[in-house]
Amino acid sequence: MTKKTGLVFFPAYDYAISPNHPEREERLLYTQDQVREEGLLDFDNIIEFKPDLATAEDINRVHFCVPSIDELVHASHLISVGGTLTAADKVMNKEVDNAFALVRPCGHHSMRVVHGTRGFCTLNMEAIMVEYIREKYGDKNGIKKIAIVDTDCHHGDGSQDIFWHDPNTLFISMHQDGRTLYPGSGFPDELGGPNAFGTTINLPMPPNTCEEGFLYVLDEIVMPILADFKPDLIINSAGQDNHYSDPITNMKFTAQGYAVLNDRLKPDIAVLEGGYSIESALPYINTGIILAMAGMDYSQIREPDYSAEDQKQDPRINDYLKKLKEVTFERWNNRKALRDQVYGNQPFHTRDQDIYYDTAGIRESQTETVRTCDVPDCGGAVTIESRNESRPRLPVFAVQIPRFCCPKCRTWAEDQYNKAEKRLYTQVLLQDKQKDMYTQK
Structure with a gap:
């Protein structure tokens, strides 16, 4: 059954850390071309919206910007964050069933205190959007419990920091093992503060994890925990640098896998985070995610260089992920007793x-x-x-x-x-x- 899906595009034409930096405007230009070439915006159930502008009040609900917002934040950051707020408005006001904010620059490495840019991130888009939703729609729409599922290859340490003490936000991060990739965090024993213990779930995966492994973690760990937590809203931090062609990571996820993931996760709102394979991955991944969110056929999504042979996963990775499942549920099911052991x-x-x-x-x-x-x-x-x-x-x-x-x-x-x-x-x-x-x- 098709769904009405909102899209918010903002490539930030005037913003780049440097001309050849991985986080530059071309990241979204190829995706825009692909979406138009495939005629996705010709479907009545896929609607494009223009981003609004985030305000200082929106930012101050989440961040302490030092020395000030004006000295740290570019106009592109305000529009990127504003794009996520637009997506939230469209979903909360029931203009669409779900929404995908394809915006940059990204944000999930930005913590509560902000002294500058880290991991290409200055403002945490998802966190600002969560507090915006709670402030504007919480009472009216009954929104309290929110789940953020971060599928970026890098651990979302900023989102974890912001929600470390929030018992009503479940933060789940699926990422490459922090021993092998920036920011070097996101281990299974990072479970949250004393008043929100267990609502942080880290699922570090070995380098070269394939589509099979990602979907195993989704089906066997993420979905059961979400069913137990019962969130009022699900947000996907939809980083795309787990793709096998990404130049700065070491994973083997596929565009088809990303589409399946979103079809099964069924996020209310997705927000683009990382993903730096500008031509070989992002246009196909984003097309797949859009089709999946819209309830349309994504079975033909394939990269031109896709190889089924390369998707054969090392059995040792399978063994590791089974152990990760055991450890995760042991902690999740015993989080109250474990909290007393850790914090007293x-x-x-x-x-x-x-x-x-x-x-x-x-x-x-x-x-x-x-x-x-x-x-x-x-x-x-x-x-x-x-x-x-x-x-x-x-x-x-x-x-x-x-x-x-x-x-x-x-x-x-x-x-x-x-x-x-x-x-x-x-x-x-x-x-x-x-x-x-x-x-x-």
């Missing part, structure tokens, strides 16, 4: 992070403290002390109040903000998701 009954938990901005050449040291909370939806209030080690200046102090904050966590967070002395920091920031407010002193 301490009233506060501190986490230190050393974050490298490979694109911007910045090293950040960060200390995060979260208040342990027994209110199921709260997630706990958080403080972050962040220092840009590349600049000899005082750190930034940020306080985050979660969307479903309990009174005790609010009181503690407001106290932390009020007593922070401005003379000790370059900025003191407060992000109040519950009141949709962002301020500083």
Whole structure:
């Protein structure tokens, strides 16, 4: 049965990190040509929409931009993020059944605190879209529990960081093993903070995993966990650099496999992330995803150089993925008891992070403290002390109040903000998701 599918295109013609950088405007130009050549926009159920412009308010629901949004963000970032918000509006207002935002630059490596660009990412599009949906449509449409399934070859460490303490967001990342690829994270024991333990699921796969392996992980791990979590909305961070022809990764997924994945996952909204095989992969993958989301026949999707022989998977990879399934479900099914072993009954938990901005050449040291909370939806209030080690200046102090904050966590967070002395920091920031407010002193 066909579905009404919205498409939002934004190639960002005026934005490139460098002329020959993998993340440049040609990434989407070939896809646009392919979509038009195949006549997809001639179908009544596939509708193109123009992107809106994201605002500072949209960004401030998620990020602490240091020193400011204006100094870090290009117009292309605002339109790229705005494209995801357009897709969300069309789905939430029931103008379409689902939507695919084919936009750039990408965003899933961008964390809560932003000092610059890392992993080609500055603003986290999916996270901004999630908070936008909750703020604008949460009460009206009953949207609380959201699942993000990240199928980019690189671990979505930024999305993981942003939702680390959110019990109502399930973040699942299918990616190449972090021991072999940037950003070097995303292991099965990374399961979330003390108030959201178990809602982070990492599924690292060995290099050279083929279509068989990807679909095994989807069918045997991802789909059962989604059925258990019962999200109100599913978002696919639709990175496409798992493709066998991608120049900066080592996997063997196919365009047909991506179409099957989206057909089975049935995301409400898909957002393009990575994918750097500009001619050999992206036009075919995106065409397959569009057809799958629209409920149309994608069985003939094939790359010109596709080889069935090359899709024979090493039996050792199969063995590894079976063990990954066992480990994942052992932790998922016992997450409450395991949470007590990992975090105990301490009233506060501190986490230190050393974050490298490979694109911007910045090293950040960060200390995060979260208040342990027994209110199921709260997630706990958080403080972050962040220092840009590349600049000899005082750190930034940020306080985050979660969307479903309990009174005790609010009181503690407001106290932390009020007593922070401005003379000790370059900025003191407060992000109040519950009141949709962002301020500083």
